[in-house]
Amino acid sequence: MLPAAVLLGLAGCTTGEPAADAPAAVVVGSADCMSAQVLADLGLVADGATPGTGTPHPDAPETGRVPDDFLPVSVVVCAPGGTLHDSSGTWVALTASRLEGDLDPLVAALRRPSAPRGGTCSSAAVTAPSLWLVDALGRAIRPAWPTDSCGTPDPAVTRALDALEETGREQYPVRLVVPTAATPAG
Template identity: 45%
Template structure:
C-alpha cells in the first residue's frame, strides 16, 4: 500500500512539473494559396494603413494556425516582400511568390515545434517578412504559424527546411505604387 502511495505521489509530482503544451487552433483550409491575398500583403507590410479597411471588406482571409492533421501538403508557396519593380507608371512595392517542392517532412516537423517565450534582450532582426502556404495535390492551401525564437524571428529549423526544398518557380508581382512616373520632360 505504501508503494502505491509513493508511486501516486511521484506520478502527481511528475505531472505538476511537466509543462502544459496546448495545440494551437488549426489553420483554415483555403481554396488556393495566394500571395496577393489582402491579409498576406498587409502582413508583408506592403499596403498602406488607409487601404487595410477596404481589404478587410473582401471577406475572411485564410486563418494561420496549426496544420490540420488530415492535410497532406505536397508543395510550399513562400510569399515575401521583395523590394520594388519599375514600370512605365512608376515604381511599385513588390511581392515575390516562390514555389518549392521536395521532402516536406523536415519542414512539417519544424512547424510543429512551439515558439519560445519572448525575451527582452533582442537586437533588431534583418529578417524579410515572409508568409508561408502549404499546398496539397488539389491546390488547396493552409497558412501554418511559424514557430519563433525568443526574439520573434522564425526558428532556424524552419528556414533551413525551406532552403533545402527545390525552387520550381518564382514570380514577382507589383502591389503598391510607391512613386508615380512624372510627366515627360520637354513637352
C-alpha cells in the same frame, strides 16, 4: 533557396503560436500572396489597406498549426521583392516562390511550438516571409512559423525551406511609389 536578407529587417509579420492547442490553420481554395493580410504581414501595405493593383483578392485566413490530415506537396513563399517598372511607373513588388521536394522536415519544423516570450533579446527586428502549404488539389493553408523566446523565427523552418527546390517564381506589383510623369497634350 531563401535569401537570408528576406528574414532580416522586415516588420509586421504574424508568426503565431503553432503549439498543439493552437487553432488549426484553415484550408482555403488556393494560395494568394496578394491578399491584404499577407501584404500587411510583410509590411508592404498598411494593415487594413488594399494594394494599388486594382485587382481584388480574397481575404487570407489567420495562420495556425498544420492540421494532421493536411498533406502538402509544395510550399509558396511570399516575400518582399524589390521594385518593378512599367508604363505606370515604379511599384513596390512581392515575390512568390514555389518550392517542392521532401516537405516532411518543413512540416515537422512548423509543428514545433513557439518558445514562451521572455529573456534578454536584441533590438534587431527579424521576421519571416509568409508561407502557404499547398496540397495536391491546390488547396492551401497559412501555417504559423514558430519563434524563439525573443520572437525570432525558428531557424529549423528556414533550414527546411532551404533544402527544397524552387520550381517557379513570379513578381507582382503591390503599390505604385513613383508614377510616370504625365505627358501634356499638345
